[in-house]
Amino acid sequence: MADFNVDVAIIGAGTAGLAAERKARAAGARTLLIDPHFSGTTCASVGCMPSKLLIAAGNAAHHVRAAGKFGIEVGAPRVDGPKVMARVQRLRDDFVSGVKKQIADLPDGVTVKASARFASPTELALDDGRMVAAKAIVIAVGSSPVIPPPFEDLGDTLITNETLFDLEDLPASVGVIGAGPLGLELAQALARLGVRVEVFDKSAQLAGLEAGEPETSLREALKDELGFHLNVEPEARRNGDGGVTVSWSENGETKEADFDRLMVATGRAPELDGLDLEKSGLELNENGGPVFDAATLQCGQSPVFIVGDANGDRPILHEASKEGTIAGANAASFPDVQSFERSTRLQVMFTEPNMAKVGAEPDEDTVVGKVDFADQGRARAMGVNQGVCEVYAKAHCGALTGATLVGPDAEHLAHLICWEIENGSKASDLLNKPFYHPTLEEGLKTALKQICKDIGLPKPDSRDDAELPGDFGSD
C-alpha cells in the first residue's frame, strides 16, 4: 500500500519540475513534487543568476578601466572582493527566496521533502521509507558538475559553480579547467575583477564552436584578459602553499602554474545515478539515460517523462521550463500524449563579446553571410568592435536557418534572428525591414546583403546599399 497515491509525481523541484507540476495541476491532476532540498532551482542558486551577478561586477570594473580610450582618466579601479561577493550573495539570496516563496505557496500536500528512486515503472521509493504510486512520473532531476579524475582529490582548493558564489573574498588566482560557456563566462568575470586567470581545455576551440572565423574572433577578443592553453590535457595537485599546481604539456614541453584555486568547468551530467532506472523498465541509451521523444518528452510508450538538464538535450533555462510544461500536460493526460513543436535552438554565452548560436548548423544547402564587427560603425563608436557573425540561409530559397554570432550585444541579434527563423523569413524579408542608424543591428545587413547577392534574391528598388558612415576605416 503506497503512502501517496497521485496522478503525476514529479522528481525534482527545479525550473523544469516546477513547470511540470504547475501544468499538470492546472490540467486537473493530483500532483506530488518531490525534492530533498527545495533549494530554489539551480538557475537562481548556483547557475544563471549568480553567474550573471559576478559578470555584472566584472564588467563594471572593466568599463572603468576602458574609460581611458574615450579620454576619461579615472585610474585603475580598486576592487573590494568581499563587497563584490556580498552583493552577489545578497541578490542571489533574493532571487532564491522568490522561488522558495513560489514553492511555499503551492497547495497543501503537493510537496514532499525527500529523494526519490524508481521501485517499479509507476512507483517511487522515497529515502524516508515512504512509497509513492503514480499514474505518470516526470523525471526533472537536473544535472551536476562533472569532475574528471585528475581533479578529484583537490579538497577545498577545487571550486565549481556550486561553491564559487559562496566565497567570502575573491582568490588572487584561479586556474579554470574547461573553456565552455560556464568556464569562459566566469573566467572573464574573475579576470575583470583582478583575479589572475588561466584557462585550460582539451579542445582546440573555445565554447564548443567549430573552427572558423567566429571562433577565431572570440579567442582573439578574450586573449588579452585570459591566458589560454588549448588542446592540452591538464592535471592538478595540491601544493605546499595551500594552493594548486596545474601541469600540462604544450608544444612538447611540460609546464606548470600555481593558483590559489582551481575551478573545474568540464560540463554537467544528468543527475540520474541515484534513480535506480533499471527498475523503471525504460529503454536506456548508451549514456544510461532514458530514450525519449523531444516532441512529447515521453520515454518510449511508458508513463514516464524526462525534462530539463536531466535529459541532456537542451540544457538551458527556457528549454527546461518549456519541457516541464509539455511533460506536465502530457503526464496529466496520459495515455493521451500530444506532440508539441519545439522552438528554434538558441544559446547565448554572456562573455564580452557575447557568443550565440541559433537554429541549425550549416549543411550542404547552406549559404553563409558574414559580418566582421571590427568595421561596424556603432561598434566602433562604442569601442567594442570585436567579433565575427555568420548568418545561415537555405541556398535554394534564402530562408534563414541559423547563425553563429560573436559580437557586441550579440544576445539581442541572436533573438532577432531566432524570431525571424520562427516566422519563416528569408534573408531578403529581414533585409527589407527598417534598420535604425547607427545600431549594432545594422551589422546584420552586411551578412544579409551577402546572402541575397550570392543566391540572387531580388533587392527592392527602394533600398540603397551604400556603406554607412562609420562602416569604413579601421580602429
Ligand SMILES: Cc1cc2nc3c(=O)[nH]c(=O)nc-3n(C[C@H](O)[C@H](O)[C@H](O)COP(=O)(O)OP(=O)(O)OC[C@H]3O[C@@H](n4cnc5c(N)ncnc54)[C@H](O)[C@@H]3O)c2cc1C
Ligand atoms: C553556472 C551556470 C550558469 C548558467 N547560465 C545559464 C544562462 O545564463 N542561461 C540559461 O539559459 N541557462 C543557464 N544555465 C543552465 C540552467 O541553469 C539549467 O539548464 C537549468 O537550471 C536546469 O533546470 P532543471 O530544472 O533541469 O534542473 P535543476 O534546477 O537543477 O533542478 C533539479 C532538481 O532535482 C532535484 N533532484 C535531484 N535528484 C533528485 C532525486 N533523486 N529525487 C528528488 N529530487 C531530486 C534537485 O535537488 C534539484 O532541485 C546555467 C547553468 C550553470 C551551472
Ligand SMILES: NC(=O)c1ccc[n+]([C@@H]2O[C@H](COP(=O)([O-])OP(=O)(O)OC[C@H]3O[C@@H](n4cnc5c(N)ncnc54)[C@H](O)[C@@H]3O)[C@@H](O)[C@H]2O)c1
Ligand atoms: N549562458 C549560458 O546559457 C550558460 C552559461 C554557463 C553554463 N551553462 C550550461 O551549463 C552547462 C555546463 O557548461 P560547461 O561550459 O561546463 O559545459 P560544456 O560541456 O559546454 O564545456 C565543457 C568544456 O570542458 C572541456 N573539458 C572537458 N573535460 C576536460 C578535461 N579533462 N580537461 C580539459 N578540458 C576539458 C570540454 O572540451 C569543453 O570545452 C551546459 O549545459 C551549459 O548549457 C549555460
